[in-house]
Amino acid sequence: MRMTAEDRDRVTAAVTAAEAGTDGEIVTVVARASDAYHDVALHWTLLAMLLVLALLAAFPRETVERLHLLVDPWAPAVSTRAALTIALFLLAVTFLICRLVLAWRPLRLALTPGATKARRVRARALAIFRAAAEKRTAAGTGVLLYLSLDEHRAEIIADAAIHDRVPDETWGAAMAALVGPLREDHPADGMVAAVGQIGLVLGEHFPRTPGDTNELPDRLIIL
Known part of the structure; x- marks a missing residue:
C-alpha cells in the first residue's frame, strides 16, 4: 500500500x-x-527462551538422557556444568533465531x-x-x-x-x-x-x- x-x-x-x-x-x-516495534520482537524472543527453559524443566529425565548421549555416552552421568552449558547454548540459539526471524517487519506487525x-x-x-x-x-x-x-x-x-x-x-x-x-x-x-x-x-x-x-x-x- x-x-x-x-x-x-x-x-x-x-x-x-x-x-x-x-x-x-x-x-x-x-x-x-x-x-518499528522492535520491543515487541524482543518480548516474543524472551518468551521463546522461557519456553525452552520450561521444556527443559518439564522433561528433566528425557533431557538428561539426551544430554548424556550428546556429551559423553560412556560417562556415568552428565555433570552439572555440562548440563548448564548446553542449556545456555540452547537459549543463545533460540535468541539468535528469533531475532533473525523477527527482523522481518511484516511478521513483527502480525505478532503485535x-x-x-x-x-x-x-x-x-x-x-x-x-x-x-x-x-x-x-x-x-x-x-x-x-x-x-x-x-x-x-x-x-x-x-x-x-x-x-x-x-x-x-x-x-x-x-x-x-x-x-x-x-x-x-x-x-x-x-x-x-x-x-x-x-x-x-x-x-x-x-x-x-x-x-x-x-x-x-x-x-x-x-
Whole structure:
C-alpha cells in the first residue's frame, strides 16, 4: 500500500476544497508506520527462551538422557556444568533465531497486539499534531488527519477550540469514510472522503468569515 504523486495531489485538492467553506485548517499526514516495534520482537524472543527453559524443566529425565548421549555416552552421568552449558547454548540459539526471524517487519506487525498498535499510532499522531497543528492558527481551529499505513489505523485530532464544540463521536463519519477504502488498499480514496467529511463538520461549527487566511499548508505530508 502506497501513495503516488497523483494520490498526493488529490488529497491536497480535497483539503483546499474542504477549507473553502470554513475557518478551520486541515493537516493531512500519512506515515508508513508509527513504530518499528522492535520491543515487541524482543518480548516474543524472551518468551521463546522461557519456553525452552520450561521444556527443559518439564522433561528433566528425557533431557538428561539426551544430554548424556550428546556429551559423553560412556560417562556415568552428565555433570552439572555440562548440563548448564548446553542449556545456555540452547537459549543463545533460540535468541539468535528469533531475532533473525523477527527482523522481518511484516511478521513483527502480525505478532503485535492490536491494542499496542492503537496506542503507538495515537501517540505518534499526538506528537505530530503538537508539532504541526496545535495552536498554529489564530483561532485554534486546526485538525490533523493522520494515517498509518502498515497498522491500517488512523487518528483525527482537533485543536482546543474545535474540541470544545465538537464531541469526539462527531468524527465517526470521517473515520468510516476513511476505513472503507483503506480496507481495499485505496488509502487516497479514504483520505479524500475523510477530508470531505471533516470539512463538513468544520463548516457547520466554524463557517468561513471574511478575511480568513490559509494558515497551515494544504499539501499532504508523507513521512
